Structure formats: structure tokens, C-alpha cells
Amino acid sequence: DVKVTQSSRYLVKRTGEKVFLECVQDMDHENMFWYRQDPGLGLRLIYFSYDVKMKEKGDIPEGYSVSREKKERFSLILESASTNQTSMYLCASSLGGPRKETQYFGPGTRLLVL
Amino acid sequence: AQSVTQPDIHITVSEGASLELRCNYSYGATPYLFWYVQSPGQGLQLLLKYFSGDTLVQGIKGFEAEFKRSQSSFNLRKPSVHWSDAAEYFCAVGAGSSNTGKLIFGQGTTLQVKP
Numbered sequence: 001d002v003k004v005t006q007s008s009r010y011l012v013k014r015t016g017e018k019v020f021l022e023c024v025q026d027m028d029h030e031n032m033f034w035y036r037q038d039p040g041l042g043l044r045l046i047y048f049s050y051d052v053k054m055k056e057k058g059d060i061p062e063g064y065s066v067s068r069e070k071k072e073r074f075s076l077i078l079e080s081a082s083t084n085q086t087s088m089y090l091c092a093s094s095l096g097g098p099r100k101e102t103q104y105f106g107p108g109t110r111l112l113v114l
Numbered sequence: 115a116q117s118v119t120q121p122d123i124h125i126t127v128s129e130g131a132s133l134e135l136r137c138n139y140s141y142g143a144t145p146y147l148f149w150y151v152q153s154p155g156q157g158l159q160l161l162l163k164y165f166s167g168d169t170l171v172q173g174i175k176g177f178e179a180e181f182k183r184s185q186s187s188f189n190l191r192k193p194s195v196h197w198s199d200a201a202e203y204f205c206a207v208g209a210g211s212s213n214t215g216k217l218i219f220g221q222g223t224t225l226q227v228k229p
Binding site for chain 2: 004031033040041042043044045048050058090092094095096101102103104105106107108110
């Protein structure tokens, strides 16, 4: 079974702090994704990566950056956390090639910024 | 641009009743379509997917979905709902045109099951 893990289930941070969310997958997937989930808005793509050190902006990249130094690990960074970044953050991964759209999700990190 | 609409934000059904969750998509080519389920406080679990072939797709937990190209729909069904099916359900379409496997998600439908 594909396993995607996220470093924390719950995080509480202060405004202005630098926040790191980590995601690890154990199935040698090429593609990795970060989403945020807010009530009534569904999942919105923040960033994705299709290879080590490669990244592309998603629909809402402002205020976020990412890092992918190893194939299995994809980090989301909030350079200076703000209250409007309070949300549920979901990481996902998928294979490259055909059927690459089948994404597997981690359990999520619920971030509260005070 | 691709988009996905789930017209029902909340649905309540009685345990044992049948269920249909609606999903409409907008996409220029043949879409890749997915249904995911999210239990409270959890990540998303893949229920089923459609890439090609038979338009009636079977998934886990007794769910099925039917792709109807003429209606741009991919509705999720279950003949008899169990209390454990209470969750949020997301429909998604594969953005497909790149090599990156991006998905576009609907807003989600919350299912409540009455005893």
C-alpha cells in the first residue's frame, strides 16, 4: 500500500513565524502535491513537484514556498505565517507516466496561526 | 479551463437508503475522473476512478459511479448506505494536458446518515 505521511497532525503557530510542513511518501512516486482545504472551497493546489528540485506553482502559491531535495520528501514552507493561513494542509503523491492522476493522500496537518 | 461542480453541499439519507452524489465536470477532452472520501479529521481516500472503457466503475466500500459523456457527469451511487459512510465526498477531474497529474477538485458534498 502507498503510504504518505505528514510530520504533524496539529500545529499551533504565531503570526510571523516560519513554519515547515513535511511530507514523505514511500512508493517512489515522481509527483508530489500540497493542497489546502477550507470549508466550502474544496481542495486548492498550492504547489506541486514532478521531480527532485523541480516545482511548479499551483492555484494559490502566494505566501508559500516548497522544497524537494529528495524524491520521497516534499516540504511546504510558510515564510511568515499569517492568520489567513489557518487551514487544513494535505499532501499527496502520484506516479509519473500513464495514470499519473491517481493521487494518494496523507492524513493532513491542521494548522492554527494565532 | 477544467472545472468540477458538486451541486449538493449537504445530503442527509437514512441508513439503508440508496445514495446518489452528483458531479458535473467541464473538460475539453476525455476526462480522467475520480471520487475520494474524507472521514472527519482524516486525509482523502480514493473510492474509484475512471480512465476509459466501461462507463460504470466499481469502487471500494460498495460504491459505483457512472460516466455519462453526454451529460458531463460522473455521479456516485450506493444502493444501501451504512452509518459509517457519513463523510465528505470529493469529485475530481484530471487536468491531464501536462505530465504532472494535476487534479481539479469539486467543493465537496457532506453526507449525513440518519439512524
